[in-house]
Ligand code: PEP
């Protein structure tokens with residue numbers, strides 16, 4: 001390495017360190033341009049950043065061009081040398097830039113004196129963020145040392161810029177857009193109301209009291225009041241058919257309110273140490289919070305912090321009561337506290353923004369259950385939202401603040417389109433899935449909790465294709481006993497009497513945890529999960545199988561399915577246990593009970609190569625495409641950074657699905673798909689084209705998929721499927737199905753307006 005190269009290497013490290021230490025993006029990029037110019041000896045260095053709509057590259061910082069042009073000078077993608085580097089995402093090193101046909105003269109930037117030009121794209125996770133340029137007055141190419149310096153530097157600063165931009169306004173116009181970590185539902189547009197506890201733990205200074213009895217009494221009164229309000233609200237949610245929301249909120253906060261040791265500790269701080277009630281709550285809460293922090297129990301940490309702040313707010317005579325609002329609002333919260341849930345009916349909430357992102361956050365549970373668009377996991381000052389007009393785009397996990405009239409009207413159109421479509425679908429919600437050429441497609445429901453209040457639900461489906469039993473387990477404080485489980489299962493079998501209900505045995509581990517079965521693993525997706533756990537804990541599996549069989553004895557419409565099977569011995573073991581349980585129940589009841597159909601989920605790639613053996617042992621199979629894709633493509637299904645690689649049209653996925661369908665049909669074993677790809681119209685078309693005729697999905701997707709199925713022909717789709725199997729790029733395969741759907745008037749159904757599809761480009 002020559003001296004120049006080692007000088008550059010050293011500079012590279014220093015620049016990256018200095019830039020990442022800056023507290024704002026503006027400071028970081030200003031420093032960046034100055035440092036790069038110095039290190040390379042160029043006469044000018046400039047950084048252009050892409051705007052929120054990915055149309056323009058705007059001059060964001062410069063050392064050498066006119067400072068007045070910063071934030072103003074812009075080039076369309078593809079326009080000029082900078083636009084060309086951005087569009088082609090390729091480096092450009094020119095000795096005489098002005099003579100290049102692509103050169104575009106911008107009078108305001110003052111680059112008349114520069115000839116040489118070296119531009120490199122800044123790309124983060126496949127997405128163009130900007131273009132970095134150095135220029136010099138001399139007519140000479142910069143050459144390989146500068147090229148590799150800029151390329152390396154741009155790769156290193158890409159993630160710094162990406163993080164800062166997600167936290168900061170991405171557009172110098174009035175619109176601010178923020179990308180969240182998680183989104184649910186469609187689009188909401190309204191004025192934003194920020195709610196946060198009036199007092200935060202850090203605001204409370206510790207004080208002593210002369211009257212400990214009074215403080216103690218005050219504390220217990222507040223606790224009682226809070227408990228009553230929460231119970232009332234849970235009841236209110238349940239009465240309105242929002243059982244899941246009620247459960248979600250109760251499970252997090254109920255345990256805190258019921259925790260007598262918390263109350264005992266606060267009593268001790270008041271009575272023994274002489275603290276005021278607010279100081280005592282702060283002391284106890286902070287002690288517990290530091291334990292939770294070291295346990296890395298984020299969800300519980302947020303619950304406890306909010307809970308303590310609300311008690312303190314009330315103790316200090318602040319009310320958490322929200323104003324009665326007549327108009328729709330988007331509610332922004334740091335984390336949604338249960339006490340606010342108690343107040344929700346005072347609001348007309350049409351959208352949620354939650355700054356923090358607890359994995360089982362109440363905001364997400366509530367929003368999903370109430371069908372309200374939401375975005376969570378945002379990193380900026382929540383107070384900047386209060387009173388501002390916002391767009392919550394749950395589909396793209398985005399929040400837009402102070403949108404211009406033109407942006408607003410675009411989104412309003414999307415809302416109207418979405419509503420019109422929903423009306424269109426729901427008009428046909430009781431129609432069966434029969435294609436134009438008369439092929440019957442079974443459209444089934446994925447469920448996890450009882451939907452007994454929806455009495456017409458069975459008429460909208462062909463049965464339950466996946467009943468996730470673990471959801472009920474998650475809402476308990478310890479393993480439910482046989483009777484408790486039997487009651488749940490009977491409820492479901494009763495509601496769907498006459499239709500088949502496919503119940504999955506307990507599927508925990510991985511991303512689904514039970515508080516009473518903690519599993520600490522470095523790599524949970526590949527760890528102790530699904531059937532591996534239930535085989536290792538046969539008493540849990542046996543109790544569940546017995547409860548299912550007792551329910552089946554009464555209604556006769558159960559199928560049992562085993563998750564995460566990866567080896568033949570697992571099928572043998574569970575089947576054996578099922579037979580033992582059946583015999584026991586028969587002896588116990590003195591009745592002969594028909595054995596429920598027994599099947600396994602195909603979601604681990606190893607079973608693809610065991611199909612002959614597995615098919616000879618089961619009555620049916622069902623593809624868990626969420627996990628199958630996760631393992632086949634080596635893409636963590638819950639990691640946002642790699643979402644774009646979680647690609648259902650990946651040729652390997654398509655070919656694998658075809659193979660599984662053909663194998664099962666050859667042996668005459670029914671095969672269904674119950675992962676998310678069954679519930680999206682475009683991927684459902686792909687499944688139909690490969691031979692699948694049994695699809696199971698969430699409730700909100702039933703009518704949309706049914707609508708699609710009734711407007712397509714299996715014979716035509718089979719031809720599309722044949723073409724798809726010959727292609728080797730996801731985007732080409734996806735396009736085949738969009739092109740098939742468009743002339744049938746289904747384009748907006750298969751590609752909903754406003755969805756920002758980003759292909760991985762395999
Ligand atoms: C799947 O993996 O596709 C599936 C249906 O199971 P879950 O999403 O519950 O893991």
Ligand code: MG
Nearest residue numbers: 603624626627
């Ligand atoms: Mg799965």
